[in-house]
Amino acid sequence: DIQMTQSPSSLSASVGDRVTITCRASQNIGIFLNWYQQRPGKAPSPLIYTASNLHSGVPSRFSGSGAGTDFTLTISGLQPEDFATYYCQQSSVTRPYTFGQGTKLE
Amino acid sequence: EVQLVESGGGLVQPGGSLRLSCIASGFSLSDYWMNWVRQVPDKGLEWVAHNKEDGTEEYYVDSVRGRFTISRDNAKNLVYLQMNYLRGEDTAVYYCARPTRGNDWYYDLWGRGTLVIVSS
Numbered sequence: 164d165i166q167m168t169q170s171p172s173s174l175s176a177s178v179g180d181r182v183t184i185t186c187r188a189s190q191n192i193g194i195f196l197n198w199y200q201q202r203p204g205k206a207p208s209p210l211i212y213t214a215s216n217l218h219s220g221v222p223s224r225f226s227g228s229g230a231g232t233d234f235t236l237t238i239s240g241l242q243p244e245d246f247a248t249y250y251c252q253q254s255s256v257t258r259p260y261t262f263g264q265g266t267k268l269e
Numbered sequence: 270e271v272q273l274v275e276s277g278g279g280l281v282q283p284g285g286s287l288r289l290s291c292i293a294s295g296f297s298l299s300d301y302w303m304n305w306v307r308q309v310p311d312k313g314l315e316w317v318a319h320n321k322e323d324g325t326e327e328y329y330v331d332s333v334r335g336r337f338t339i340s341r342d343n344a345k346n347l348v349y350l351q352m353n354y355l356r357g358e359d360t361a362v363y364y365c366a367r368p369t370r371g372n373d374w375y376y377d378l379w380g381r382g383t384l385v386i387v388s389s
Binding site: 164195197199205206207208209212213216218250252254258259260261262263264265 | 313314315316328330331364368369372373374375376377379380381382
């Protein structure tokens, strides 16, 4: 299985800050890396797909980059609604489609 | 409205069985692979299973293979997850998730989830 490792596991920040979350795959997954946001008690919602493409309706303060094994999610200018947990997920041809362990932004 | 709604969760004893359902509305199930993803309370996400648009192919994570079965009824726009020989570690919220189509897929639609508790 492809292991996905996110860092940090938790992150303290303030409104207006710029934050970066990293996700590392245990093997090359090309650009097949997606990011999701999950608020407490809610289902995950999509943010970014194939490393750097914004899902429809996602604010432009979210951005993603990377390829191969190393990826980042950046939020520029944190808003109150951004305090949530973020997950990466690999969507390469290799099942299972593993997720990172999550990064809680608080 | 385009949505997924899961049902069928509940409390079950170890070794027992449960069938989850996911009803899709606003789109045709026959156009999509459909997935089940689970989340242990306050823990991370785990992909469980998915099946092909016509139901002819299905794949599972190792921890449930041989115990869980994913199936669908496209005419009724329903996806199922039959869970047998349940264990404590199967306790989780189970989400039905729809991926976009194509190689650059991601889950663009999720249900609210249904909670399964395996306990004596």
